[in-house]
Every structure is written in structure tokens, then in C-alpha cells.
Amino acid sequence: xxxxxxxxxxxxxDLQTIFQKQExxxxxxxxxxxxxxxxxxxxxxxxxxxxxxxxxxxGFGQLCREEINENDLDLxxxxxxxxxxxxxxxxxxxxxxxxxxxxxxxxxxxxxSAITESLMDNLLxxxxxxxxxxxxxxxxxxxxxxxxPLAHMTLPVLGEGEAFVNGVRVSGAEALKKAGxxxxxxxAKEGLAMLNGTQFMLAYGIDSLWRxxxxxxxxxxxxxxxxxxxxxxxxxxxxxxxxxxxxxxQIRVAATLLRHLEGSQIAHREKNQVQDPYSLRCLPQVLGAxxxxxxxxxxxxxxxxxxxxxxxxxxxxxxxxxSGGNFHGQPLALALDFLAIAMAExxxxxxxxxxxxxxxxxxxxxxxxxxxxxxSGFMIPQYSAAALVSQNKQLATPASVDSIxxxxxxxxxxxxxxxxxxxxxxxxxxxxSVLGILLLASAQALEFRRPLQSSPVLENLMKDFxxxxxxxxxxxxxxxxxxxxxxxxxxxxxxxYES
Numbered sequence: 001x002x003x004x005x006x007x008x009x010x011x012x013x014d015l016q017t018i019f020q021k022q023e024x025x026x027x028x029x030x031x032x033x034x035x036x037x038x039x040x041x042x043x044x045x046x047x048x049x050x051x052x053x054x055x056x057x058x059g060f061g062q063l064c065r066e067e068i069n070e071n072d073l074d075l076x077x078x079x080x081x082x083x084x085x086x087x088x089x090x091x092x093x094x095x096x097x098x099x100x101x102x103x104x105x106x107x108x109x110x111x112x113s114a115i116t117e118s119l120m121d122n123l124l125x126x127x128x129x130x131x132x133x134x135x136x137x138x139x140x141x142x143x144x145x146x147x148x149p150l151a152h153m154t155l156p157v158l159g160e161g162e163a164f165v166n167g168v169r170v171s172g173a174e175a176l177k178k179a180g181x182x183x184x185x186x187x188a189k190e191g192l193a194m195l196n197g198t199q200f201m202l203a204y205g206i207d208s209l210w211r212x213x214x215x216x217x218x219x220x221x222x223x224x225x226x227x228x229x230x231x232x233x234x235x236x237x238x239x240x241x242x243x244x245x246x247x248x249x250q251i252r253v254a255a256t257l258l259r260h261l262e263g264s265q266i267a268h269r270e271k272n273q274v275q276d277p278y279s280l281r282c283l284p285q286v287l288g289a290x291x292x293x294x295x296x297x298x299x300x301x302x303x304x305x306x307x308x309x310x311x312x313x314x315x316x317x318x319x320x321x322x323s324g325g326n327f328h329g330q331p332l333a334l335a336l337d338f339l340a341i342a343m344a345e346x347x348x349x350x351x352x353x354x355x356x357x358x359x360x361x362x363x364x365x366x367x368x369x370x371x372x373x374x375x376s377g378f379m380i381p382q383y384s385a386a387a388l389v390s391q392n393k394q395l396a397t398p399a400s401v402d403s404i405x406x407x408x409x410x411x412x413x414x415x416x417x418x419x420x421x422x423x424x425x426x427x428x429x430x431x432x433s434v435l436g437i438l439l440l441a442s443a444q445a446l447e448f449r450r451p452l453q454s455s456p457v458l459e460n461l462m463k464d465f466x467x468x469x470x471x472x473x474x475x476x477x478x479x480x481x482x483x484x485x486x487x488x489x490x491x492x493x494x495x496x497y498e499s
Contacts, residue, residue, distance in 0.1 A: 002026040005124075007034055007109040009306040012298060016210060019099060024128040027120065031109045035120055038111030041316040046073075046188060054312050054323045056189045077191030078158065084151035084195055085161065087136025092149075092204075094132040094164050099203040100153055101127050104194065107308055113193040114314040122184040126157050129179040134162035134169060135200070141406060142329035142417030145309055146200030149418070154194040159183030189312075196327050197309040204421035205301050205336050211428045212294055212343055214490070215435065216287070219346055220253065221461060221494045222439050223283055224260035226353045227267065228454045229445035231362045234258065234267050236281045249291030254284040260494075264455040266446075273362075279352035286349045293342035300335040329417030333400035336417065340424040344392035347431040351385045354438045357445050358382055368444045368472075375475045378441050381482060385437045388430040395423045395430075436486030440469065440478075447471050460497035 003018050006028035010018075027035075046056060052067050057076075105123050108115050133156045139148030155161025156172030163175035176183055186194075227234070237258040242251045261267040275281060312323040358378045360366030369377025399420035405412045443465055446454060453459055465488055469481050 042114035077186035089138035140418035141414035143414035145327035201421040229442040250288030329415035333417030
């Protein structure tokens, strides 16, 4: 059933529901009128204005001083798209490419970009066909928007460039032919409207944020399992401790871990140690800070989701066409750097938990193997986790503090928000893998504590995990188990195991 897309604000939760269902989009009638009226206003403005209007009858960037002949206004727009399609690096995932297109469509619903109904209908038809433009990771400076990746997103709508059709990479012309669609013809301002905006970094950021929320939920369960695997105490989770340092995330993590461990024979038995290392004892403080970072980033991305980042902007009611700087990605660049740091710290502390579990302490065999020396056991999976954590530290170096002058000095401060977005997504990849290795080791360690049981919910989790990865009696090719554990980390829902 089609989803009506309109000019009103939506939440990230609304967007996730719409995007996950992948249902066709349909324009709300009132929104269609807003788009039509805004375009009519702009066309009248172009004809009546005695002064040049940036990007409509002028060149772009430093070439804004060059006026364009009225007969060349449409050619100006297609030239813009072709000349800006300079992407390099890897091709981005199809899900992010399609999310970019959705966000671009949504940004046009307010009428401030003044595109034609025809272009909007063609964008909707392309999206509804299930195709995904071929877009490259690198090339955007994150100011004047994501010009390069958005140019690649636009090309297949024009019958140029490339697109994925049912997962197969084909030319833009072939993609349109397979879908039974005609190529769009850009009118005045429309090429600029397609290219100006923050939809590349926003799509990457939203994808990372959705993944981060899921991963943080599952990290709570894996860390609870790790606490039992290492025979950790639970008094550090006492609510009174966190009530007198009441950061919301800290309180949430402590309460969640305590709930996950409820009914555990291991957690609540007499302990020999009077306190645990920081990698256990400070989980609420460290993971809680990451939760709070996610809350901040959610607010920034939700604001951007409902923002217009084109240039120039058309205000029909105010009788204005204004050139501004809404395309500048600094708000996203800072937020996505923060998200990368927050998730890198999740990997950082959980790798330390992994290290303790395999270290041969607390009645566990060294490297979790029955035959140390003959077998290396879990020695080398920890190496892999350490390598990922080290790379995360490098990726967590902020992109947002950098700027390189471009466009002959016209664009003299840029956000590098696209770089922040891409590396944040890589941090998520690495962190998921680290959590997979921790889950693998924690599950192995728990078998050495039998017949003692963890909590009912964690035992149910273990039971499901064991249908995918077996207890390792001897050395094996760990790559297979690690990949399976990472897939499990990315997909399990703890609610499924609660009785």
C-alpha cells in the first residue's frame, strides 16, 4: 500500500518504518499544490527579474559572476550534473543510496527548491521501481552540500550514469528501460536543487544511528553475558551509586545490566574478589556516555531530516529567492564525529572485557582451551579485536576540524561532513565485529562454569546462539565462527528470549 509523502515534519522513527517496509511513495495532494505553486512563482521571478539569480541564470561556485543566456538555462543544469559527477572510491551500499533519494524527495516537498512536478514524479517513479543509483563514497567536501555524490544519484534519473536493478549494476539508460521509465529533462534550477543538500551525509548518518541504537541494545545483553563469563560482581550496578551521578545513560545501562542478570546463579553467588577491573565496574559510566551521545546525535539528525539544505531557496509567500548557506554540513559533521567517538569507545571497553575473559583468570583456562600450548584457543580472535579497536581510534579522529579551500576561494570553509559520515559507518562495522568476538568468547567461557546457570533470558540467548556456533573442543578456523557471531550480534532481539 503506498505511503503518502507530504511537507509535514517526520521523526526518525517514522522514517525507519517507511524505509524498512519499502512501500511505494505517493505525493499528498496538498503537497503537490505547494510544489506547483512554488515552481510557477519561480518561473515568473526568472522572467521579471532584472538582476541575475545565482545558479538559475548564473554559473556556479566561483563562476557565479558569469551570466547565462536565457536559451541555455536548461543546458546549464545538465552540464552542472555531468561536471560534478567526480566520485571516487568504493560504491556505497544500495540501502544508503536509496535512503539518499528518499531524503532528497522529502526535501522537495516544502516547495522551497521550486522544482517541477514532472521532476518530482520522475523521482518518485525511480524510487518506487526499487532501483538504486550507483554512488561513490568519496568526493564530497560537505559544503555546497554533497555535490559529487548527489550528482551520481541524479545521473540515472536522466538516463546517464549507473544504477542497481535487482542488485545488478547497469547503465542509467538500461535501468530506465527495464523499469519502463523516461529520462528526466532538467529545467532551470533543477540540477542545482538535485546537487545542493546534505542528503549523502544525512543518509549515512541515519543509517549509522539506526545501527548504533540496535547495537547498543544488544551490547547490553552481551556485556551481561560477559560479566557472568568472567564471574563478575553486580554491586557496581546498585541504583544508589548511579542516583548520585544521575547521567541518564549511566542510569539506563546499570539498570539494564542488572535486569539482564536477574536470576543468574553465577552473578549472585559468593565472590572471592572484592572488586572488578574497570572494564566491568565502569560499564555504566562508559556505555552510558555513549548512550547519551546517541541521544544528542538523534536530535541533530532529526532536525536535519526536516530541514531544507538547498541553495538558493525560494520563498513564495515572502516574494524572495535568497542565496544562503543551509547546505553547509557542519552540524552533521560534528554530530557524526561524536557518534564515531561514542561507538569507538563501545568497542574499546568491550575488547578489554574480552581480554580478561581469555586471560586464564577466575578458574577459566587460558585462552579458553582445554589444551593450551597444543592449541591456541581464543588467543588470536583477541588480536583481530585489538586491530579493529586500534583502527577505530584512528577513524575517531574528527573530520569536522578540517577544511580545504575550493572553488577558487569562493568556498573557503567546508565541513568534511561526508568524510565524517563514511568513517562513522566503518566504526560501526568494526564495533559489531568486536562485539561478535566478545559474544563468542563469553559463550565459550560460560561452558566452563557449568552446571551453574546464567539468567533465564541470557540462557535462552545462549541456546539460540548455540544453534549457530558450537562450543569449541579444539582449534578451528575461527573466521567462520566470528562471522556468524557478528551476524548474530547485528540481528538478535533480546525480547525474543524473555519469557
